Amino acid sequence: MKTEIRILYLEDVAADALRVESQLRKSGLVFQSHRVESREAFLSQLEPPPDIILSDHGLPSFDGFTALGMAREKCPDVPFIFVTNALTREMEIEKFTSGVTDYVLKGELDYLPYAVHQALHKAEAQRSQRQRLNELYALPPQSRIESRPLPICSSCKKIRDEQNQWKSPEVFFNEHLNIHFTHGVCPECTHKFFEKTAAKAVEG
Numbered sequence: 001m002k003t004e005i006r007i008l009y010l011e012d013v014a015a016d017a018l019r020v021e022s023q024l025r026k027s028g029l030v031f032q033s034h035r036v037e038s039r040e041a042f043l044s045q046l047e048p049p050p051d052i053i054l055s056d057h058g059l060p061s062f063d064g065f066t067a068l069g070m071a072r073e074k075c076p077d078v079p080f081i082f083v084t085n086a087l088t089r090e091m092e093i094e095k096f097t098s099g100v101t102d103y104v105l106k107g108e109l110d111y112l113p114y115a116v117h118q119a120l121h122k123a124e125a126q127r128s129q130r131q132r133l134n135e136l137y138a139l140p141p142q143s144r145i146e147s148r149p150l151p152i153c154s155s156c157k158k159i160r161d162e163q164n165q166w167k168s169p170e171v172f173f174n175e176h177l178n179i180h181f182t183h184g185v186c187p188e189c190t191h192k193f194f195e196k197t198a199a200k201a202v203e204g
Contacts, residue, residue, distance in 0.1 A: 005120065007033045008050035010042055010067050011083070012059050016106060020054065020083060027113030042067055049075035052119060057084040072099050077127065079119035083112065125180075132178045 007024075011017045017035050024031065034050070036042045039062050053071055057064035064082060071080055079101040087103055101122075102115045151160040158166040161175075173179040 002051065004030045004032065005051040007031050008042070008045045008053045009033050009035045010037070010053070010055040010059065010062070010064070011035055012037045012056065012061075016056070016083075019106075019109060020112065023109040023112050024116065027117075029113060029116065038062060039066070039070075043070060043074075046071060046074040049078050051078070052116060052123075053078055053080045054083050055080065057082050068100060077123060079123050081112075081115055081119060083109075125178075129178045129180065 009017060009020070011020070014035075017033075021033055034045050036045060037059070042062065053067075055064045055067050064084075068080055071078060076099075080099065081101050082103045083106060084103065085106050087105060101119045104112045104115050152158070153160075153166065158168055159172040160166050161172060167175070170181045173181070
């Protein structure tokens with residue numbers, strides 16, 4: 001993470017902004033904060049992109065979700081955290097559908113430094129992963145992963161690395177390409193899984 005980060009803060013109440021900045025400084029975060037209140041000022045601060053955006057939700061002259069949409073268009077990789085007085089069910093849903101990184105209640109600012117650190121670390125990891133993938137794709141095919149076939153176990157699918165250690169695909173690609181996997185179940189395996197579960201229940 002950078003030694004000093006740049007925060008763009010959409011907030012029309014100066015006292016609330018001071019409380020937020022004080023809480024972040026108490027946590028040891030070193031930053032420059034640029035507080036704006038209008039659409040025009042917000043837009044002007046998106047280039048060059050800040051490291052993170054904090055935003056109130058209910059500004060009378062500029063809606064927070066409008067600000068989010070502008071940020072996603074201009075700098076989609078920058079974390080966006082709402083710092084608001086109230087958290088509604090609608091806002092919770094928006095967290096999963098509109099690209100909001102997190103919500104922090106103004107009455108619970110102790111959580112804000114953690115939310116900011118988590119958002120910055122996640123964004124940095126994503127940038128690093130994307131850069132590594134771009135570098136990999138820029139190589140000619142014969143140069144990728146040390147120009148050699150990958151020895152893979154035909155049974156358990158573990159991959160043998162340069163130290164002759166057999167590792168799961170998740171571990172291997174994380175170590176070599178900084179790729180992180182999420183796990184789910186595909187439709188075909190879901191069907192198989194539930195068949196086995198149902199069979200065990202009948203046997204039991």
